[in-house]
Amino acid sequence: MKEKIKKVEEKIALAKLGGGKKRIDTQHAKGKLTARERIHFLLDQGSFEEMGALVTHRTKEFGMDKQIYYGDGVVTGFGTIHGREVCVFAQDFTVFGGSLSETHAEKICKIMDMAMKIGVPIIGLNDSGGARIQEGVRSLGGYADIFHRNVKASGVIPQISAIMGPCAGGAVYSPAMTDFTLMVENTSYMFVTGPNVVKTVTNEEVTSEELGGAITHATKSGVTHFTAGNDLECIAQIKQLIGYLPQNCEDAPKALSYSLQTEIREGLETILPENVNQPYDMRHIIQEIIDADTFFEVHKLYAENIVVGFARMAGKSIGIVANQPMSLAGVLDVDSSKKAARFTRFCDCFNIPLLVLVDVPGFLPGTDQEWNGIITNGAKLLYALSEATVPKITVITRKAYGGAYDVMNSKHIGADLNYAWPSAEIAVMGAKGASEIIFRKEIMAAEDPEKKLVEKERQYAEMFANPFSAAERGFIDEVILPKDTRRKLIKGFSILENKVVNMPKKKHGNIPL
Numbered sequence: 001m002k003e004k005i006k007k008v009e010e011k012i013a014l015a016k017l018g019g020g021k022k023r024i025d026t027q028h029a030k031g032k033l034t035a036r037e038r039i040h041f042l043l044d045q046g047s048f049e050e051m052g053a054l055v056t057h058r059t060k061e062f063g064m065d066k067q068i069y070y071g072d073g074v075v076t077g078f079g080t081i082h083g084r085e086v087c088v089f090a091q092d093f094t095v096f097g098g099s100l101s102e103t104h105a106e107k108i109c110k111i112m113d114m115a116m117k118i119g120v121p122i123i124g125l126n127d128s129g130g131a132r133i134q135e136g137v138r139s140l141g142g143y144a145d146i147f148h149r150n151v152k153a154s155g156v157i158p159q160i161s162a163i164m165g166p167c168a169g170g171a172v173y174s175p176a177m178t179d180f181t182l183m184v185e186n187t188s189y190m191f192v193t194g195p196n197v198v199k200t201v202t203n204e205e206v207t208s209e210e211l212g213g214a215i216t217h218a219t220k221s222g223v224t225h226f227t228a229g230n231d232l233e234c235i236a237q238i239k240q241l242i243g244y245l246p247q248n249c250e251d252a253p254k255a256l257s258y259s260l261q262t263e264i265r266e267g268l269e270t271i272l273p274e275n276v277n278q279p280y281d282m283r284h285i286i287q288e289i290i291d292a293d294t295f296f297e298v299h300k301l302y303a304e305n306i307v308v309g310f311a312r313m314a315g316k317s318i319g320i321v322a323n324q325p326m327s328l329a330g331v332l333d334v335d336s337s338k339k340a341a342r343f344t345r346f347c348d349c350f351n352i353p354l355l356v357l358v359d360v361p362g363f364l365p366g367t368d369q370e371w372n373g374i375i376t377n378g379a380k381l382l383y384a385l386s387e388a389t390v391p392k393i394t395v396i397t398r399k400a401y402g403g404a405y406d407v408m409n410s411k412h413i414g415a416d417l418n419y420a421w422p423s424a425e426i427a428v429m430g431a432k433g434a435s436e437i438i439f440r441k442e443i444m445a446a447e448d449p450e451k452k453l454v455e456k457e458r459q460y461a462e463m464f465a466n467p468f469s470a471a472e473r474g475f476i477d478e479v480i481l482p483k484d485t486r487r488k489l490i491k492g493f494s495i496l497e498n499k500v501v502n503m504p505k506k507k508h509g510n511i512p513l
């Protein structure tokens with residue numbers, strides 16, 4: 001028996017060495033951790049149980065039968081994060097550059113299947129040169145097997161992808177289909193074709209970093225939700241993110257203990273500027289409303305005219321969608337609509353109640369927006385919020401104009417509780433624009449048209465730039481004092497906890513993609 005045990009130990013020791021010390025040193029020299037080190041820092045100490053450490057590839061061509069590494073370039077298994085089970089895979093760049101072989105893919109599929117069976121999040125730490133070139137189509141099949149599982153798992157268990165090295169070609173589509181993507185600055189990139197192909201096809205000169213680095217995808221494409229300065233920071237973000245999520249779609253996010261206090265927040269009364277056209281930072285309102293220091297912003301650098309993220313309200317996880325007057329006056333455009341719609345759908349999949357904070361002057365006009373499909377993209381957010389059956393509460397802090405009023409979780413599309421501050425202006429459009437249209441003849445005929453416009457503007461504002469005509473019709477449930485907002489929200493989310501909505505029977509809806 002001793003001999004047999006020794007043999008196992010030797011094999012496991014070899015598996016733990018991956019592609020060997022030299023390649024591990026190269027990985028470190030690039031500022032990257034190895035696959036095993038990443039898992040070590042991600043999971044609770046000693047909780048990792050590995051599966052498939054002794055798997056090897058089956059390729060014989062190109063002398064591959066003489067290059068066998070246990071584990072075949074990916075470490076897979078399960079463990080806990082803050083005591084909660086997760087499944088994980090980490091590609092090992094020290095073995096054939098973390099490239100994906102048939103067996104490598106089988107290991108990933110197996111751990112994904114495990115995550116689905118037991119209903120726990122799956123976390124992928126990606127660091128790979130793509131398809132294992134020596135294997136050809138077998139590797140492509142492996143990718144497709146993973147993609148198919150990503151789709152099946154979507155909305156059932158949270159799926160998180162960290163990009164911690166190269167990720168190119170079709171390989172990018174697995175992370176793209178997961179719920180959240182994180183990228184490490186300067187050591188990771190994602191693109192469908194690299195700079196050389198780009199140069200050949202379009203004659204553009206671009207570096208890997210510019211084409212598909214973390215900052216590019218965080219700011220320009222929105223492909224990544226988070227960026228991190230290094231591997232450890234990225235791992236810390238995953239752990240933080242997991243804290244807000246349930247294990248699966250039939251579970252509720254874990255609540256932290258919280259003892260209720262008076263919950264009055266006087267600070268909320270002084271955030272809005274006197275001048276309605278002056279910007280303010282919606283994050284200041286968010287910070288005052290939620291449990292202290294619990295805001296975890298998602299997609300922070302992308303479409304900054306809308307803010308989305310997780311927070312805690314009396315210890316419980318919520319998702320926040322909020323117009324941001326600091327950027328483009330908080331207008332809805334193509335990118336902000338897509339960003340908010342995707343976040344809304346995630347929250348709805350995973351039983352995370354939604355708080356929508358509204359200060360929106362409307363949709364952004366212009367050829368750029370129209371030609372880029374503001375109609376279809378704006379409809380995404382409208383669809384997502386209408387479709388969501390989780391508890392939904394709206395607070396209008398200032399402007400709620402035009403179609404954007406309807407879209408931003410209005411009563412009409414199924415919000416459960418709609419509150420407005422006394423400063424709310426709920427109307428078809430701003431007083432100036434409205435007066436210029438409906439009083440045009442009167443203004444033009446006046447001795448002093450400018451004076452007339454101001455007078456008409458005031459008249460219109462008094463009549464419509466307030467929350468009362470909406471409240472009179474029950475579109476707003478209550479006009480609340482800003483300082484009472486947190487208290488109202490805690491009570492609101494509490495009463496809505498057991499909300500049940502029966503949707504009409506269907507296969508699935510057809511969101512305007």
Ligand code: HXC
Pocket residue numbers: 023095096097098099128129130131132133134140143144166168169170171
């Ligand atoms: C097999 C690979 C590999 C691959 C890298 N290696 N990529 N082995 N298949 N795809 C091996 C190298 O031979 C080397 O082995 C080790 O990994 C490290 O690679 P280096 O080139 O030394 O590392 P580095 O300089 O950091 O460059 C990393 C890299 C580069 C940029 C990823 O290796 C590269 O360009 N690889 C090829 C990428 C590629 O074209 N992949 C196929 C894409 S098509 P040794 O033994 O020296 O350590 C694709 C389609 C997917 O993926 C479609 C899905 C639907």
